[in-house]
Amino acid sequence: MYNVKELRKRRKKKRLYKKIKIIITMIILILIANKAIKSYLNKEITASKNKRVIEEVIDSGKTKVILDPGHGGYDTGATYGDIYEKDIVLSISNMVGEILEENDIEVIYTRSYDISLGDDEKEDLKNRVEIANSINAEYFISFHINDYDDYTYGYEEVYGFEVWTDYNDNKSLELGEAIEENLISLDYTECRPMLDGSESLYIIRESNIPSVLIEFGFMSSYNDRLYLSNKENQKLLAKSIASAILENINISAK
Ligand SMILES: [Zn+2]
16 A cells, blocks of 8 residues: 555656656647748748749740759758769859850749759659740750769769750750760860660650750769869859850851
């Protein structure tokens, strides 16, 4: 049998446990709600910004080009230490856009700052293609950096840039070739064979306008990484991409 003191002690303990349980449950609920609200707000902002971007370009009468720096937000893309694909491609994309705008081209960015376009990769890519297909633009151009994580051959054996185009579409092919030529002349790494993304690459397959995707090099390769993470080199890359675009727009305008 318990004595009264013992019983009180036990009840007190029970009450304390109950209180702790309630507090922990509340903390968990607050954390979940906070995350949900943040994710909702982020989505709203992204959606409304993109909507605004799309509405603003309608009837501008200018030639339009869509620039699509890959990844963003939670999705870093290829990484090496604190070097992220999402940052490098964003920087290059914004530089390309600036040059195009100076040449009276209307530039639409799928993102011009550090955000993702969806909660997962599927949604993210779908939204990018949706932008491509909702605007009557001349080109849709995606920027990426490759990665290689197989030790079998050693990281340094795999390097170089890669251009993906749509082999069923002449305008994509011509722009891809012009970009490839300009990147070769920068002589910063190897030119890997051009690739057809008309079936294997979601962004190229699903977009209804001429599309090109550029992998500027390999994050896993020391030389590629060193070159790509330098701002001055990013300017050179941006210039060569922009001049290939302008050249092709002028050709098709004639
Ligand atoms: Zn990528």
